[in-house]
Amino acid sequence: MARAFVFVLDSFGIGGAADAAEFGDEGANTFAHIADACRSGKADRPGLRNGPLLLPNMTALGLGQAAHIASGYDFGPASAPLLPSSFHGAAQEISSGKDTPSGHWEIAALPMRFGWGRFPDTVPAFPPALTEAMIREGNVPGILGNCHSDGMAAIEIFGEEHIATGKPICYTSVDSVLQIAAHEEHFGLDRLYEFCRIVRRLCDPLKIGRVIARPFLGETADTFKRTANRRDYAVSPPEPTLLDRITEAHGRVLAVGKIGDIFAHRGVTTLRKAAGNMAMFDQALEAMKEAIDGDFVFANFVDFDSEFGHRRDPAGYAAALEAFDCRLPEALALLKQGDLFVLTADHGNDPTWRGTDHTRERIPLIGLAPGLTGGSAGLRTTFSDIGETVAEHLGIGPGKYGTSFYGDIGGHA
Ligand SMILES: O=P(O)(O)O[C@H]1O[C@H](CO)[C@@H](O)[C@H]1O
Ligand SMILES: [Mn+2]
Numbered sequence: 290m291a292r293a294f295v296f297v298l299d300s301f302g303i304g305g306a307a308d309a310a311e312f313g314d315e316g317a318n319t320f321a322h323i324a325d326a327c328r329s330g331k332a333d334r335p336g337l338r339n340g341p342l343l344l345p346n347m348t349a350l351g352l353g354q355a356a357h358i359a360s361g362y363d364f365g366p367a368s369a370p371l372l373p374s375s376f377h378g379a380a381q382e383i384s385s386g387k388d389t390p391s392g393h394w395e396i397a398a399l400p401m402r403f404g405w406g407r408f409p410d411t412v413p414a415f416p417p418a419l420t421e422a423m424i425r426e427g428n429v430p431g432i433l434g435n436c437h438s439d440g441m442a443a444i445e446i447f448g449e450e451h452i453a454t455g456k457p458i459c460y461t462s463v464d465s466v467l468q469i470a471a472h473e474e475h476f477g478l479d480r481l482y483e484f485c486r487i488v489r490r491l492c493d494p495l496k497i498g499r500v501i502a503r504p505f506l507g508e509t510a511d512t513f514k515r516t517a518n519r520r521d522y523a524v525s526p527p528e529p530t531l532l533d534r535i536t537e538a539h540g541r542v543l544a545v546g547k548i549g550d551i552f553a554h555r556g557v558t559t560l561r562k563a564a565g566n567m568a569m570f571d572q573a574l575e576a577m578k579e580a581i582d583g584d585f586v587f588a589n590f591v592d593f594d595s596e597f598g599h600r601r602d603p604a605g606y607a608a609a610l611e612a613f614d615c616r617l618p619e620a621l622a623l624l625k626q627g628d629l630f631v632l633t634a635d636h637g638n639d640p641t642w643r644g645t646d647h648t649r650e651r652i653p654l655i656g657l658a659p660g661l662t663g664g665s666a667g668l669r670t671t672f673s674d675i676g677e678t679v680a681e682h683l684g685i686g687p688g689k690y691g692t693s694f695y696g697d698i699g700g701h702a
């Protein structure tokens with residue numbers, strides 16, 4: 290028996306996806322372009338950060354090697370010594386989407402190769418029958434938006450009209466999402482959640498992955514601010530995931546952050562939530578301390594994606610990575626012999642790229658397995674290899690989709 294920990298740095302892609310061109314993302318590379326921006330002084334921000342990207346702890350786990358495996362990128366500090374028992378590699382996604390559920394479900398050994406519905410980039414974006422049903426069943430006077438949009442732009446453009454009319458702001462993106470922004474006080478937070486539950490049901494036949502509540506506060510376009518009360522209403526995974534397999538084997542899944550929502554709370558034993566990466570890190574440490582043999586701690590750090598990737602803010606993203614890296618030793622210090630600790634990502638979100646959407650990229654898999662030899666896991670053909678490695682580590686039989694790399698890093702023969 291043993292314990293396993295997977296921390297997902299939401300959107301921390303490392304480029305090189307073989308199918309990036311099919312997504313309009315050829316050349317996108319979240320990590321490399323942040324590092325390049327830092328190196329050339331383009332990610333300096335007084336009072337926030339300066340100079341080259343410094344990630345000594347992730348570098349010691351093999352981030353540089355992982356980047357090189359994924360795209361040939363040379364991070365430079367990759368020549369620094371690696372920690373004993375550390376391992377590194379990169380993985381290609383096989384799911385058809387580059388969204389958060391696709392990435393996480395594939396990590397949890399359930400790739401989604403087909404099947405998500407999406408709304409076209411037209412105005413209106415939603416089919417009239419859906420819009421009519423949302424208004425009628427949701428008992429609202431109409432909807433605003435009805436288009437593809439960046440979330441902050443949607444609030445800036447429609448927020449004041451929303452307050453005046455009570456019409457929720459409904460928008461989408463290239464992902465399989467229908468997002469609903471509404472004012473926490475004028476519209477009401479509970480009412481927004483209730484409206485989202487109704488829209489969730491209406492979206493089921495359209496195979497929309499998530500309906501997302503995006504509450505905000507403020508009174509004018511220049512003062513609107515989204516709050517931490519975002520809530521995702523996801524469809525249930527269509528087959529058992531690693532989380533179900535672990536709980537069936539009587540292990541516990543200790544989820545941190547968005548993980549509960551992403552898996553529609555299936556296979557989740559306990560859930561810890563917090564606002565902001567640092568508070569989330571505190572929660573992840575608490576989960577690590579609580580974990581006993583057979584348990585799996587699965588944590589998501591969403592700020593990288595929502596605060597910096599979608600906002601196309603390389604300096605902010607770099608600062609968030611550096612802050613995360615600084616805290617990593619606290620997590621590593623909690624590891625015992627026989628534990629498996631993995632840092633990875635669910636997709637890319639290159640803050641130097643066009644638009645505001647995710648980018649199709651490979652993901653890093655770096656970590657520490659005290660007691661094992663560690664080394665290179667190479668380039669994996671699916672994110673599911675991470676889930677299968679966790680399964681093998683926890684003594685759970687193999688699933689249908691991925692291949693464990695546990696043997697490559699010195700695990701069970
Ligand atoms: O611009 P915001 O509202 O953050 O939207 C983003 O959030 C959605 C869910 O993560 C993505 O599909 C993307 O559109
Ligand atoms: Mn994500």
Ligand SMILES: [Mn+2]
Pocket residue numbers: 389594595599647
């Ligand atoms: Mn996102």
